[in-house]
Amino acid sequence: MEIAExxxxxxxxxxxxxxxxxxxxxxxxxxxxxxxxxxxNIPGESTSDQHHRGVWLGYRDVNGYDFWQNEFSYKNxxxxxxxxxxxxxxxxxxxxxxxRGVFTWLxxxxxxxxxxxxxxxxxxxxxxxxxxVDLTLKALVDTTFGDAKDGAFSIRxxxxxxxxxxxxxxxxxxxxxxxxxxxxxxxxVDYSGELNGEKLGVALFEHPDSFHHPSRWHxxxxxxxxxxxxxSNAFDKEAPxxxxxxxxxxxxxxxxxxxVHPDMDTSQIDKLYRQFMSKR
Numbered sequence: 612m613e614i615a616e617x618x619x620x621x622x623x624x625x626x627x628x629x630x631x632x633x634x635x636x637x638x639x640x641x642x643x644x645x646x647x648x649x650x651x652n653i654p655g656e657s658t659s660d661q662h663h664r665g666v667w668l669g670y671r672d673v674n675g676y677d678f679w680q681n682e683f684s685y686k687n688x689x690x691x692x693x694x695x696x697x698x699x700x701x702x703x704x705x706x707x708x709x710x711r712g713v714f715t716w717l718x719x720x721x722x723x724x725x726x727x728x729x730x731x732x733x734x735x736x737x738x739x740x741x742x743x744v745d746l747t748l749k750a751l752v753d754t755t756f757g758d759a760k761d762g763a764f765s766i767r768x769x770x771x772x773x774x775x776x777x778x779x780x781x782x783x784x785x786x787x788x789x790x791x792x793x794x795x796x797x798x799x800v801d802y803s804g805e806l807n808g809e810k811l812g813v814a815l816f817e818h819p820d821s822f823h824h825p826s827r828w829h830x831x832x833x834x835x836x837x838x839x840x841x842x843s844n845a846f847d848k849e850a851p852x853x854x855x856x857x858x859x860x861x862x863x864x865x866x867x868x869x870x871v872h873p874d875m876d877t878s879q880i881d882k883l884y885r886q887f888m889s890k891r
Contacts, residue, residue: 617637617641618637618641619636619637619733619735620634620635620636620637620665620666620733620742621633621634622698622710622712622731623650623664623665624695624698624712624714625695626694628664629662629681629682629683629690629692629693630667630668630669630678630681630692630693631693631695631712631714632664632665632666632667633665633666633667633731633742634650634664634665634666635647635650635665636665636666636740636742636766636813636869636871637740637871638740638809638811638871638872639735639736639737639738639739639740639871639873640809642806642807642809642811644768644772644806644811644813645665645766645767645768645769646663646665646767646768646769646770646834647769649661649682650664650665655770656770657770657834659833660767660835661682661684661685662679662681662682662685663765663767663835664767665766665767666742666766666869667764667765668693668727668729668744668746668763668764668765668865669681669693669761669763670756670759670761670762670763670839670841671757671759671760671761671762672755672756672757672758672759672841673691673716673724673725673754673755673756673757674718674752674754674755675689675755675757676690676691676718676719676724677689677690678690678691678692678693678716679759679761679762680761688719689719690719691716691717691718691719692716692717693714693715693716693717693727694714694715694717695712695713695714696712696713696714696726697712697713698711698712699711699712699713700730706735706736707732707733707734707735708732708733709730709731709732709733710730711728711729711730711731712728712729712731713727713728713729714726714727714728714729715751716748722752723752724750724751724752724754725748725749725750725751725754725857726749726751727746727748727749728746728747728749729744729745729746730743730745730746731743731744731745732745738872738873739870739872740870740871741868741869741870741871742868742869743866743867743890744764744865744867744868744869745864745865745866746864746865746866747862747863747865748857748862748863748865749860749861749862750858750859750860750861750862752859753856753857753858753859754856754857755854755855755856755857756841756853756856757841757853758842758843758844758852758853758854759841760794760829760839760842760845760846761829761839762829762837762839762841762842763839763840763865764815764837764865764867765829765835765836765837765838766813766815766835766836766837766869767834767835767836768813768834768835768836769806769834770834771804771805771806771807772805772806772811772812772813772834773804773832773833773834774788774789774804774832774833774834775832775833775834776804777804777805778804778805778834779802779804780792780800780801780802780830780832781800781801781877781880782795782797782799782800782801782828783797783799783800783881783884784796784797785877788832789830789831789832792828792830793828793830793831793846794827794828794829794842794846794847795827795846796825796826796827796828797817797825797826797828798816798817798819798824798825798884799814799815799816799880799881799884800814800815800828800830800838801814801815801875801877801880802814802815802830802834802836803874803875809873810873811871811872811874812871812872812873812874812875812880813836813869813870813871813872814869814870814872814880814883814884815836815838815867815868815869816867816869816870816883816884817838817840817866817867818866818867818868818887818890819888820864820866820891821840821864821865821866821867822840822863822864822865823840823841823855824840826838826839826840827839827842827843827846827847829842829846838867841853841855868887870883
């Protein structure tokens with residue numbers, strides 16, 4: 612995907628990956644803000660968690676099957692996979708572009724559990740790069756989302772941006788650092804740091820129309836940034852155990868925005884979030 616004749620990201624799907632993903636994400640200046648592994652081997656970069664591929668959607672417990680740690684190399688007997696049914700409705704322009712895809716979530720035996728319909732939009736201005744993801748999950752059989760921390764809409768950030776390497780994490784509720792943001796409910800989380808001499812951040816927004824807003828967040832000091840609308844007790848042992856059943860034929864909607872931005876304070880991030888809130 613190019614914006615203003617500059618590369619921004621690519622969408623990968625097909626039989627060689629257990630789920631579709633975006634990689635890499637670039638800033639307005641062209642710096643790559645996502646980790647390279649496992650798509651690329653970059654000296655000095657972490658090679659843990661092969662399933663953290665760029666930007667992706669996955670969840671640990673869907674009818675007991677694992678759509679999170681589902682790399683083929685893991686030989687996980689509970690691993691499901693997401694296969695592509697179609698990619699269509701491709702649109703482009705000088706400042707924006709979009710595509711629509713339909714995907715099927717399959718159990719290890721090949722049973723179709725969910726049909727995912729996803730529209731992804733890309734937007735440009737002189738300082739920002741924006742990705743909007745608006746998707747529905749339709750149950751093809753009665754489908755239970757169990758209570759797990761590992762999920763769901765996720766980004767693995769470049770090593771230099773991580774909190775372990777001096778980066779900072781802040782959420783919409785004023786929480787700072789992994790200790791105050793992991794497992795907490797929030798409308799957005801921003802992860803920022805210095806990348807090759809430039810101060811950059813990646814903010815992830817959850818729209819108020821998204822299922823179970825405000826969700827809890829699986830955000831880690833090693834560079835994982837994920838919003839999880841299904842987990843509860845997995846994050847807070849005083850919270851009730853979550854067990855959401857999506858009945859056959861019914862759907863839920865998830866809406867997210869990624870903003871790759873230059874150095875900003877929380878008031879500027881919150882202003883961008885409010886602009887996203889107004890989008891229907």
